Amino acid sequence: MPPEPPGYDHAGSFGRHAAAYARHRPTYPDALFDWIASVAPARGLAVDVATGAGQAALALAERFDRVIATDQSPELLAAIPAHPRVTTLAAQAEALDLSTVAPGGADVVLVAQALHWFATDAFWERVRVSTRHGGVFVAVGYGWFTIAPEIDAVVATLVEALAPHWSARNRLLFDGYRTIDVPFDEIDAPSLDLTVTWTRTQLLAYLGTWSAVTSLQSAGQDVIAELAPRLAAAWPDDAPRAITMPLTIRAFRVDRTAKVDPARFVRAHTRLVAPPLVPEVRLHLADEVTPLWQATEAVLGEAGLEPPFWAFAWPGSQAMARWILDHPEEVRGRTVLDIGAGAGLASIAAAWAGARATANDVDPMAIVAARLNAEENAADVAFVEGDLLGTDVAAEIVIVGDLCYERTLSERLLAWLRHLALTRRVILAEPGRAFAPRAGFRTLATYVVPTLFDLENKTERTVVLLEIEP
Numbered sequence: 001m002p003p004e005p006p007g008y009d010h011a012g013s014f015g016r017h018a019a020a021y022a023r024h025r026p027t028y029p030d031a032l033f034d035w036i037a038s039v040a041p042a043r044g045l046a047v048d049v050a051t052g053a054g055q056a057a058l059a060l061a062e063r064f065d066r067v068i069a070t071d072q073s074p075e076l077l078a079a080i081p082a083h084p085r086v087t088t089l090a091a092q093a094e095a096l097d098l099s100t101v102a103p104g105g106a107d108v109v110l111v112a113q114a115l116h117w118f119a120t121d122a123f124w125e126r127v128r129v130s131t132r133h134g135g136v137f138v139a140v141g142y143g144w145f146t147i148a149p150e151i152d153a154v155v156a157t158l159v160e161a162l163a164p165h166w167s168a169r170n171r172l173l174f175d176g177y178r179t180i181d182v183p184f185d186e187i188d189a190p191s192l193d194l195t196v197t198w199t200r201t202q203l204l205a206y207l208g209t210w211s212a213v214t215s216l217q218s219a220g221q222d223v224i225a226e227l228a229p230r231l232a233a234a235w236p237d238d239a240p241r242a243i244t245m246p247l248t249i250r251a252f253r254v255d256r257t258a259k260v261d262p263a264r265f266v267r268a269h270t271r272l273v274a275p276p277l278v279p280e281v282r283l284h285l286a287d288e289v290t291p292l293w294q295a296t297e298a299v300l301g302e303a304g305l306e307p308p309f310w311a312f313a314w315p316g317s318q319a320m321a322r323w324i325l326d327h328p329e330e331v332r333g334r335t336v337l338d339i340g341a342g343a344g345l346a347s348i349a350a351a352w353a354g355a356r357a358t359a360n361d362v363d364p365m366a367i368v369a370a371r372l373n374a375e376e377n378a379a380d381v382a383f384v385e386g387d388l389l390g391t392d393v394a395a396e397i398v399i400v401g402d403l404c405y406e407r408t409l410s411e412r413l414l415a416w417l418r419h420l421a422l423t424r425r426v427i428l429a430e431p432g433r434a435f436a437p438r439a440g441f442r443t444l445a446t447y448v449v450p451t452l453f454d455l456e457n458k459t460e461r462t463v464v465l466l467e468i469e470p
Helices: 010-016 018-024 030-039 055-061 074-078 121-130 149-165 170-174 200-207 211-218 223-234 262-268 289-300 315-326 345-352 364-376 407-420
Strands: 045-049 066-071 086-090 106-112 131-142 185-187 193-198 241-253 271-273 283-285 335-339 356-361 381-385 397-400 425-430 441-450 460-468
Touching: 018 200, 030 055, 030 106, 030 131, 030 241, 045 055, 055 066, 055 086, 055 106, 066 074, 074 086, 106 121, 121 131, 121 262, 149 211, 149 223, 193 200, 200 223, 211 223, 262 364, 283 364, 315 345, 315 397, 315 425, 315 441, 315 460, 335 345, 345 356, 345 364, 345 381, 356 364, 364 381, 397 407, 407 425, 407 460
Parallel strands: 045 066, 045 106, 066 086, 106 131, 335 356, 335 397, 356 381, 397 425
Antiparallel strands: 131 241, 185 241, 193 241, 271 283, 425 460, 441 460
């Protein structure tokens, strides 16, 4: 997904121009909505995500019993004309939640002229859980248009002038959404045009709603005022003319029983965050443990799973990573094995410090998350899934971030680590867990690590790095 320009406020940008957007954006052809209704499994519920001024929602309401129009801009929602079958919901697309209003899911989820703003794994996960099995997801968009050669040539000068000022995300639309990877089965869609009959004045008003135009206007440059006299020379009578905008239409059948790609799942339920003690690293981390835990069980079809430890930068792993990055000579050129790697933070630090690092975890999702995190941070890390406790490992240095939280596990771990310490260095992070060693080590460093209160019942933990003695 292309990044947003620095300081770009998508919701605010469109919200500030809600009235103009409602008045001057074109309406879609009836044939589009007739086709959508024909491929929907039923006509009970349609959801129009990022509805804008509600043009698509109102058209869907003529064909479906119920329509939910969502947008993150309250100003845009307020501009939608009232309709007995349309309800509005202020929400970001990536946070779409129909669990209380439509637990069975929608027959159709539509995004018109907006998918480029939020075509992320987080959004695809919301579509998957918000659409009934066999329901349809449809993305529609339009970009350029044709009127007459002499008028098109003038508009082309505006398009050229705006090229540096479009968000990178607009280019997804200009490419017809072809470069967006949608994780559902694509179905055939018709080839349709959006046709309007406008005067020159109406066209200028429409061009004034383009996001690159409003961005420049906010900076004090009125490109529409600059264009107006040149357009008038090519279109002097201001008589209505037919304007044709080819539609981009991509449609997909949603299979709620299909296996979810683990990497997509991790990206969908996390965001890139810099851990407080290691701000130079960015990790895919979650904000809350319970919703992610429930989602993991639902996707894997299993109950009683371990919590998603991989989605949090635990204080032990942060302290270990900080020590490694501050003392790279301790690991440089050595083989380092990170046991219970979780998100892979310490492994990434070891790789950055010049070690040949391997991340190990018993949780397959942790390996997926750690791999994504290593890729995000350009860290050369190897990965081993499974329980290595009690086995003979070849690493010159074994590091453990935070595993002494349960008695049986801790007893197995410490016995193994002391055996390993006969022939190699073994370093354990101890953030005050109940079953950590009380003797048989030397202290390497101490760190105070900020923590999430929901995870630790405190806002910071003191972590001691211990080198285990045999």
